[in-house]
Amino acid sequence: MVSSIGKRRLLLVSLAIIVIAIIAVASYLFIIPYLLRPAPVRGSIVVYAAIHEFEVDRLLRMFTEETGIEAKYVRMSAGEIEAKLKAEAATGQIQADVVLGGPMINHESMKKAGLLYKWDQPPPNARDIPSQYHDPDNYWFGFYVGAIAFCINSDRLSKLGLPEPGGWEDLTKPEYKGQYAIADPRTSGTAYTVLATLLSLYPEDRAWSIASTIWKNAGAVPKAGAAPAQMCATGEYPIGIAFAHDILKLLMAGYKVKIVYPAEGTGWEIGGVAVVKGAPNLEAAKVFVNWVLGRKAGQLHTDLSMRLSTRGDVVPPPGTVPLSQINIVRDFKWRWAAENRDAILKTWESAVG
Template sequence: MTRRNSLFAATMLAGTAAAFSLMSTGAAQAQGALVMYCAVQEEWCRAMTSAFERETGIKVSMTRKSSGEIYAQVKAEAQNPRADIWWGGTGDPHMQAAEEGLTMEYKSPNMGELQDWAVRQWEQSKNRTVGIYSGALGFGYNTELVKANGIKEPKCWADLLNEDLKDEVQVADPNSSGTAYTLLATIVQLMGEEKGFEYLKSLHKNVNQYTKSGAAPAKATALGETTVGIVFMHDMVTMVVDNAPVKVVAPCEGTGYEIGSMSIIKGAKNLENAKKFYDWALTPAAQKLGAEAKSYQVPSNKNTPVPPQAPKLDEIKLINFDFAKYGSSEERRRLLSKWDNEVKNLPK
């Protein structure tokens, strides 16, 4: 072999070795990584991320968005998924994603420790999503604004149509927010579709803003930017714990509730790490992080202490919420389209 050929061969060998080394490094990095889409409050998302990283050494890349936004992103990325795990947010978009084959079947060894409602969510989704917490829908009002403006204290859904509350009610957009979609589905089930949409049209006159995030109206109410915020009650409780002048209300007519859920994205590039997170997130140690981050939902693991600040579901008039129907692709699309056409676009 000539010197020139020897040099060429050596160069090729070195290049091959370098390429192999890079591939090995890339594989190692992939094995030590997890990409998570998170749909609860930022503080809770970060607490979960940090704790999981500490316990496993797996580096988590977390993005926080509202439930509806995450569903849309998962659907858009279906051919080349970027995320591995979708944690938190109302169960309806999780159910829709399951029905459309965007998430995958998985049974955690921790299923036996979960509340019946969490297991039922898993069964109804054909093993593609599981309940991680529950919380009731309601609203809160700023006590100082109500007193200063001589407004009758609202106790029922009907009270939110009071003319004194014109431009003083805030709620999220159901297209981006699972909280607001829960409101839409709740009102339809509580009043019937025709009367329910009449109610939502009347409520529209009093709405000052349809926010992107479901929890945003709680902060606005606490800050005095709006008199009433329609949210999950636990989000308003967080404001009360922070000493905001807010009162939390469970509507007198009855109300719906959410089953916050978790799903593994179909085609996840870090599948084994996604399963590790899934199993860990169902443990009491992981679930108690919610209360520590001032999120006061009812955890799905029976052995997780329920935060004393959490609204007591057995004392609230809850409707028999049909998660299977209102989490289906067809029903969600139909209701959201009807809301866009008949409510959102109405003039004040």
């Protein structure tokens, strides 16, 4: 017969065993993983951004708030970013960690030039985005899409007695000479996308004939791809060629413009983000790329830019038209245009003069 003292001892031993077991399980489930977790990445990054300043500024501020990683940026057009990275790589003085924005043509061209970092595996958030929006070799990852369009200022056209142009070939007509703005394809990813569009739509000789006439007859050829839409909205020119989301932003801001997609077909982009090869702050740069590909950053960017996200769980902006409902160029030779960018631009310079 067990005495009352023995019973108490047995109870205490049992309780001790239970407590030890609970501690062991808790250690396995919580404490050990906590101690073994990777240390949070600290430091700072420099971003070369091809998206608008107010967009990148808001994105970087949120990124710093959520991660503690400081971020600075330099705003340039996509072509200017590529030229700057080439110059930095040539001297071995890499200053940037990330390229944010710009069409896939430019990202593919930078990949070909050895300017981008190759990931062993895609960032975790990239798994939530269809693979068609990413480089299959893991150099760049798409976070938005868009299509080229005409910005039309109907009031200005009416005063000039001009009908709305319906397509690319309309712009080659004498009556439109000097009445539209289109960016420089040497500096602007938007304009280079237009050039690649024409080279995809038409046989080579016809494409260069149309392209040379369009750029020769332009009233303005600014460096930045969004500038023609702004010139159209303010009435400086009745027509501007830009990405539709840049026109939509102006429309939503109250400017009296409309979006017209070229009847023959139009070019499109996957806007990319990539880590620069030789980035001074590699781990922090990788954190940023993964963060940009996430839902929260994707929604903020879409709300600011009116661009369509590559993520299915991001609510699209009002007034946007999905690519599936636009007459885009189906056989868009964008990889060819990326691989032959230098030669194509030399031909453009010779054709335009």
